[in-house]
Amino acid sequence: MASTFHGIETSKRALSTQMALMQTMGHNVANANTDGYSRQRVNISASRPIEALGFTKSNAAGQLGTGVQYDSITRVRDKFLDDQFRNESKDFGSWSVQSDTLNKLEGIINEPSDTGIRTVLDNFWKAWSDLSQNPENVTGRKVVRESAMALADAFNYTDKKLSDLSADLTSNIDAKANQINSLTTAIARLNDVIYRQEGLGDDANDWRDQRDLLTDQLSQIVNIQVTDTPQGYTINMGSTNLVTFDTATETTADALTNGVGSGDISSGEVFGIVTSRDRHVAEYRKQLDSLANTIANGEVQITIPKGSVLPPGTVLNGTPYNGALTSDITVTVQGLNGLQKLGYTLNSPLQTGVDFFTSKDGSPITASNFQLNKIIADDPGRIATSMRSETTAAGEAVVKGNNVLALLTSQLKDTSFKFVSTGSATVVSNGTVDDFFRAVVGQLGVQASEASRNMNNQKSLVDHIASQKMSVSGVSIDEEMSNMIMYQHAYSAAARAMTTFDQVLDKVINNMGIVGR
Numbered sequence: 001m002a003s004t005f006h007g008i009e010t011s012k013r014a015l016s017t018q019m020a021l022m023q024t025m026g027h028n029v030a031n032a033n034t035d036g037y038s039r040q041r042v043n044i045s046a047s048r049p050i051e052a053l054g055f056t057k058s059n060a061a062g063q064l065g066t067g068v069q070y071d072s073i074t075r076v077r078d079k080f081l082d083d084q085f086r087n088e089s090k091d092f093g094s095w096s097v098q099s100d101t102l103n104k105l106e107g108i109i110n111e112p113s114d115t116g117i118r119t120v121l122d123n124f125w126k127a128w129s130d131l132s133q134n135p136e137n138v139t140g141r142k143v144v145r146e147s148a149m150a151l152a153d154a155f156n157y158t159d160k161k162l163s164d165l166s167a168d169l170t171s172n173i174d175a176k177a178n179q180i181n182s183l184t185t186a187i188a189r190l191n192d193v194i195y196r197q198e199g200l201g202d203d204a205n206d207w208r209d210q211r212d213l214l215t216d217q218l219s220q221i222v223n224i225q226v227t228d229t230p231q232g233y234t235i236n237m238g239s240t241n242l243v244t245f246d247t248a249t250e251t252t253a254d255a256l257t258n259g260v261g262s263g264d265i266s267s268g269e270v271f272g273i274v275t276s277r278d279r280h281v282a283e284y285r286k287q288l289d290s291l292a293n294t295i296a297n298g299e300v301q302i303t304i305p306k307g308s309v310l311p312p313g314t315v316l317n318g319t320p321y322n323g324a325l326t327s328d329i330t331v332t333v334q335g336l337n338g339l340q341k342l343g344y345t346l347n348s349p350l351q352t353g354v355d356f357f358t359s360k361d362g363s364p365i366t367a368s369n370f371q372l373n374k375i376i377a378d379d380p381g382r383i384a385t386s387m388r389s390e391t392t393a394a395g396e397a398v399v400k401g402n403n404v405l406a407l408l409t410s411q412l413k414d415t416s417f418k419f420v421s422t423g424s425a426t427v428v429s430n431g432t433v434d435d436f437f438r439a440v441v442g443q444l445g446v447q448a449s450e451a452s453r454n455m456n457n458q459k460s461l462v463d464h465i466a467s468q469k470m471s472v473s474g475v476s477i478d479e480e481m482s483n484m485i486m487y488q489h490a491y492s493a494a495a496r497a498m499t500t501f502d503q504v505l506d507k508v509i510n511n512m513g514i515v516g517r
Contacts, residue, residue, distance in 0.1 A: 009067075017068045041076055096459075097273050106448055155370040345383065
């Protein structure tokens with residue numbers, strides 16, 4: 001026969017187990033809104049039964065139960081969903097950065113608008129058209145000068161904004177390197193803490209949640225492979241190890257950039273940043289360089305009318321020309337600069353035109369160094385508009401009323417250029433300036449739209465998997481509350497059982513054996 005105190009011990013074990021259930025339930029409810037928290041569950045089982053005490057083995061059937069006990073407190077987590085989330089998160093990180101960059105590029109290019117490069121270009125060609133109607137008009141020349149300076153400012157400003165965007169992206173790589181180092185250091189430290197804690201036989205649920213949250217954040221920055229070992233997470237980025245047990249390997253911005261080049265980094269925010277800088281921004285800078293250089297020096301075919309007088313020593317397409325043309329000729333010239341050198345300025349004595357656009361530093365013309373020739377900026381009379389000269393008493397002089405060159409220049413708006421290669425894919429190799437710029441803007445719009453679509457699709461995937469994770473690991477207040485009622489009743493019942501045993505003992509100890517007193 002078991003001891004009367006056996007019932008008290010059984011009740012005590014039940015009270016302890018129900019208390020652990022209620023405390024874990026309270027912990028779940030308290031962390032219902034904590035990022036990365038996984039619902040915890042108390043695993044209970046019947047405690048080891050015993051034989052009834054006696055000098056010999058009891059003849060009673062069965063074993064005597066000793067109540068309930070809790071074996072462990074574990075978190076509810078699905079590793080498959082964790083892996084899926086990290087796989088989709090890295091692609092979301094890459095597309096979100098690229099989409100953001102392309103949206104900023106659209107803001108910088110600012111087309112269509114009343115202040116973008118296309119409007120400035122239209123004003124420039126219109127100024128030439130107006131000047132061709134009255135080439136001697138000083139005001140018209142000043143308008144051409146101002147519109148040319150506005151065009152140069154537009155190129156310079158746009159390139160400066162693109163350069164700033166590129167610099168911002170570079171600084172972001174530094175920031176991401178620091179963020180990666182911070183996360184990997186924390187993960188390595190948690191590896192050590194978890195290893196020590198679980199070495200004592202405990203379940204380090206909250207530490208594991210924190211480590212998984214940090215790992216999820218890391219997966220959005222770079223593509224990682226996570227291996228769960230007895231010593232903790234081993235994390236690799238391609239062939240580069242980031243974390244092994246309690247050791248984190250620091251990375252740098254240069255290492256991340258090289259990692260993209262070598263293929264170690266193929267997705268994540270870092271991949272998106274480097275791709276945005278070295279592909280999108282760099283490409284559009286080159287396209288602008290090509291546009292600016294082509295306007296100044298790009299090959300273009302023009303037809304010079306009969307009667308025009310080319311400057312002495314002029315050689316076009318290998319053919320020297322002297323005196324007035326006896327017929328129309330179609331030749332190739334080097335952009336606006338080449339065209340200007342075929343005509344005469346307003347000044348006397350007879351003066352041929354000069355380069356209309358030059359670079360600020362003497363290097364090949366780009367969007368950043370594009371400028372109106374200072375000679376013309378200081379004296380609009382140096383704009384060549386005439387292609388006729390005449391012999392006067394004072395010598396050879398320009399026919400100031402001739403507008404052939406101004407007219408040819410204004411017609412360049414609708415003339416096909418051969419665009420200068422910039423070392424990258426050119427959107428249009430032959431076409432008008434408007435065609436080229438329209439193609440650039442169109443390409444940007446398509447890329448931005450595609451990046452935005454991919455980002456939204458990827459976000460839907462990430463949100464869907466996060467929702468599935470929440471359905472498994474998230475805390476349901478309704479469920480916890482119903483469990484609380486169940487645990488509370490179980491606790492009350494155990495307390496009542498203990499009270500019953502207490503009353504039995506009271507009867508045995510205090511009220512038995514007192515007959516006859």
